[in-house]
Amino acid sequence: MLPPASAVADVLQLRGLRGWLSPPLLPVHRAAAVRGEARTVLLAPGPGPEGLKPLHRLLDEDLGGRVVVVAGAEAAEGAVWGEILTLAARNAGVVGALVEGGARDVGAVRELGLPLWALYEATAGPGPLVHVAAMGEPVSVAGVRIADGDTILMDEGGVVAVPDPEVLADAAAYATAEEAVAAALREGAPMAAAYRHKADIVAALRAGAPGTLHAGSPAN
Structure with a gap:
């Protein structure tokens, strides 16, 4: 997908x-x-x-x-x-x-x-x-x-x-993390707690480590 x-x-x-x-x-x-x-x-x-x-x-x-x-x-x-x-x-x-x-x-x-x-x-x-x-x-x-x-x-x-296939792989992991954030918010979690599902992936991408994420990566 x-x-x-x-x-x-x-x-x-x-x-x-x-x-x-x-x-x-x-x-x-x-x-x-x-x-x-x-x-x-x-x-x-x-x-x-x-x-x-x-x-x-x-x-x-x-x-x-x-x-x-x-x-x-x-x-x-x-x-x-x-x-x-x-x-x-x-x-x-x-x-x-x-x-x-x-x-x-x-x-x-x-x-x-x-x-x-x-x-x-x-x-x-x-x-x-x-x-x-x-x-x-x-x-x-x-x-x-x-x-x-x-x-x-x-x-x-x-x-x-x-620009390269690694972007799609990283974006799949990123999208999975966003879905976890949304699911947590629907369950009533506060934003600070829900966003933790996405924080690690955002930090890794900002650190300039392309290709280190992959579809299905656990959202932490």
């Missing part, structure tokens, strides 16, 4: 790292936990030789298990993602999409069920003054570097880029 995106974000934060993308990305359609490998696309201002056609061709490829990450989409006049690209992405096996710019057709996207996070909702299309500048290259979204193939975790609570 995947740890919550919030637990991954907390682990990164405790390690002094970044990786969470929400905010500024906002949910167009939230879904249960999805893990996929990034397929990066970089947009840039200007008409370009082919406009957005390389993105359209990408969605004709086999993208099973991929999360399409469209960086630089703020360069467009309006939305660069909507119902049509969602349909194409779903047909290609895409498990989610991140758009650093506008999205539209929100109702249709939600009905189609593909997890989609974007900066904002837009009414108009992308317009002619934007083009695909690179594909499969490292990009920056909200100040977070994402390379093609990096792990992206999306769930109802947010979206985060995972």
Whole structure:
């Protein structure tokens, strides 16, 4: 089972790292936990030789298990993602999409069920003054570097880029500890006593000992 995106974000934060993308990305359609490998696309201002056609061709490829990450989409006049690209992405096996710019057709996207996070909702299309500048290259979204193939975790609570597998293992242990805190509070324990279930894991992560925790670790 995947740890919550919030637990991954907390682990990164405790390690002094970044990786969470929400905010500024906002949910167009939230879904249960999805893990996929990034397929990066970089947009840039200007008409370009082919406009957005390389993105359209990408969605004709086999993208099973991929999360399409469209960086630089703020360069467009309006939305660069909507119902049509969602349909194409779903047909290609895409498990989610991140758009650093506008999205539209929100109702249709939600009905189609593909997890989609974007900066904002837009009414108009992308317009002619934007083009695909690179594909499969490292990009920056909200100040977070994402390379093609990096792990992206999306769930109802947010979206985060995972820099290495140890983060997921530590986040699973962290989430288990948080569940123990919540259970203790439901039983009427005071906050100081309940938080002890989580204190050791927080201290270990702050000490910069990545990978020393693991799923199923006892919450002390």
